[in-house]
Amino acid sequence: MFGFSTDTLLDFAFTAFETIAILLAVVISAALLIWVERRLLGVWQDRYGPNRVGPFGILQVAADMIKIFFKEDWIPPFADKAVFVIAPAIIMFTTLMAFAVVPFTETIGVVDLNIGILFVLAMSSLGVYSVILAGWSSDNKYALLGGMRTAAQMISYEVFMGLSLLGVVLLAGSFDLRTIVESQAGMWNVIPQFPAFVIFFIAGIAEIHRAPFDLPEAEQELTAGYHTEYSGMKFGMFFVGEYLGIVLISCLTTVLFFGGWLGPILPGFVWFALKAGFFICFFVLLRAATVRPRYDQLMAFGWKILLPIALVNVAITGAVVVAMA
Amino acid sequence: MLSVLRTIWMTLMHTFRKRETVLYPEEKPYLPPRYRGRIVLTRDPDGAERCVACNLCSVACPVDCISVVKAEDESGRWYPETFRINFSRCIYCGYCEEACPTYAIQLTPDFEMGEFDRQNMVYEKSDLTISGVGKRPGYNFYRVAGMAVGGKDKGEAENEAAPIDVKTLLP
Numbered sequence: 001m002f003g004f005s006t007d008t009l010l011d012f013a014f015t016a017f018e019t020i021a022i023l024l025a026v027v028i029s030a031a032l033l034i035w036v037e038r039r040l041l042g043v044w045q046d047r048y049g050p051n052r053v054g055p056f057g058i059l060q061v062a063a064d065m066i067k068i069f070f071k072e073d074w075i076p077p078f079a080d081k082a083v084f085v086i087a088p089a090i091i092m093f094t095t096l097m098a099f100a101v102v103p104f105t106e107t108i109g110v111v112d113l114n115i116g117i118l119f120v121l122a123m124s125s126l127g128v129y130s131v132i133l134a135g136w137s138s139d140n141k142y143a144l145l146g147g148m149r150t151a152a153q154m155i156s157y158e159v160f161m162g163l164s165l166l167g168v169v170l171l172a173g174s175f176d177l178r179t180i181v182e183s184q185a186g187m188w189n190v191i192p193q194f195p196a197f198v199i200f201f202i203a204g205i206a207e208i209h210r211a212p213f214d215l216p217e218a219e220q221e222l223t224a225g226y227h228t229e230y231s232g233m234k235f236g237m238f239f240v241g242e243y244l245g246i247v248l249i250s251c252l253t254t255v256l257f258f259g260g261w262l263g264p265i266l267p268g269f270v271w272f273a274l275k276a277g278f279f280i281c282f283f284v285l286l287r288a289a290t291v292r293p294r295y296d297q298l299m300a301f302g303w304k305i306l307l308p309i310a311l312v313n314v315a316i317t318g319a320v321v322v323a324m325a
Numbered sequence: 326m327l328s329v330l331r332t333i334w335m336t337l338m339h340t341f342r343k344r345e346t347v348l349y350p351e352e353k354p355y356l357p358p359r360y361r362g363r364i365v366l367t368r369d370p371d372g373a374e375r376c377v378a379c380n381l382c383s384v385a386c387p388v389d390c391i392s393v394v395k396a397e398d399e400s401g402r403w404y405p406e407t408f409r410i411n412f413s414r415c416i417y418c419g420y421c422e423e424a425c426p427t428y429a430i431q432l433t434p435d436f437e438m439g440e441f442d443r444q445n446m447v448y449e450k451s452d453l454t455i456s457g458v459g460k461r462p463g464y465n466f467y468r469v470a471g472m473a474v475g476g477k478d479k480g481e482a483e484n485e486a487a488p489i490d491v492k493t494l495l496p
């Protein structure tokens with residue numbers, strides 16, 4: 001049949017099925033985060049959060065989705081229509097693409113690229129376009145300010161993110177995420193690479209612009225930043241894109257520093273879900289606890305503190321790897 | 326940096342605090358007796374209605390939601406022929422209660438009176454009148470007031486001396 005053997009076809013069908021399953025699982029868990037975040041914020045603010053719709057309020061997600069789908073999907077007359085429409089799709093697309101290289105268990109994972117980490121970094125860099133195009137096409141000064149802040153913030157923190165991962169790459173000797181997980185069988189990377197872990201996590205927060213680094217959408221000063229003019233499902237896509245980012249950074253932290261699916265007794269997927277879930281909860285805790293820094297403080301913190309630490313970490317790790325070899 | 330970690334830790338410890346939220350329909354909050362809710366017309370200890378249709382509540386009402394029509398019975402006592410409160414206008418300020426000279430109109434700790442039809446928010450005298458004395462037990466305006474009404478003449482009220490004849494010089 002078309003010159004393919006049955007094995008190739010089966011392989012193709014299996015990969016397609018796996019891809020769709022992962023896509024659905026990731027998007028559904030991102031949507032559920034709407035509820036998880038509201039409940040957890042409630043827990044940490046001495047209240048209950050949404051607990052009426054369905055058991056423990058879990059159907060709040062369905063209610064929110066129905067509401068947002070039926071909202072007026074309005075494009076301002078002064079906006080650049082084509083760019084305005086495409087901007088929210090970009091953040092969804094790039095974040096979902098990054099999930100392609102994440103190894104969830106020994107067997108589950110869309111593809112094992114030998115440039116896995118570079119692919120993730122490239123995709124999160126492309127994500128900047130979503131925010132800056134949204135800010136630009138809205139033709140709104142607040143949106144543009146938000147977009148500009150995001151561009152500066154994301155490009156800066158991309159640097160430390162990449163540098164902090166170099167230590168992990170040096171230890172594993174590969175850019176492939178699956179190889180990196182397997183190299184942590186003896187000891188999780190978080191122990192020899194603790195500074196790298198802290199820098200990666202902070203840069204990750206800045207990369208998906210979550211609190212406390214949510215300056216692009218600082219509602220007190222910029223109304224809603226780059227998505228001021230967005231409504232309906234286009235706003236919803238930014239929203240889900242942000243939660244996808246949380247899931248992505250949590251998964252990457254698990255894979256790069258906490259041994260991915262590795263763990264005793266329980267099956268690999270459960271270990272992965274537990275570890276990633278812990279970091280997702282930590283993201284929410286950060287939002288509940290921390291205050292937003294000033295814009296210049298954010299930049300100074302990145303370039304004056306994180307960058308030197310990341311560089312020193314790379315140098316020391318490199319020296320140790322060379323000495324051990 | 327340490328202060329940030331401390332803040333995160335303190336926020337995490339809030340997991341084990343008591344919730345502030347009162348889960349309302351299942352769990353009713355305590356409302357103090359002076360809570361300003363649904364308005365009632367009370368009766369005196371003898372069971373007669375207290376309202377004397379003086380219209381002071383209607384005048385005091387900043388949103389003009391009280392409508393009273395005066396009538397007079399055979400003993401000369403005033404009473405409201407209609408007493409109507411439009412609760413869709415009422416702002417529960419309690420000025421009517423302050424203005425009332427006979428403690429007839431009182432606000433109660435009840436607010437569960439939502440309706441789908443605005444017309445159902447208009448309460449008539451029969452809806453407003455309760456059989457009790459409300460917040461003022463033992464008070465009867467006609468027993469302490471100096472006015473002559475139905476069988477009680479001037480000077481015959483409680484703690485009241487007989488009226489002085491101002492046209493004579495005798496002590």
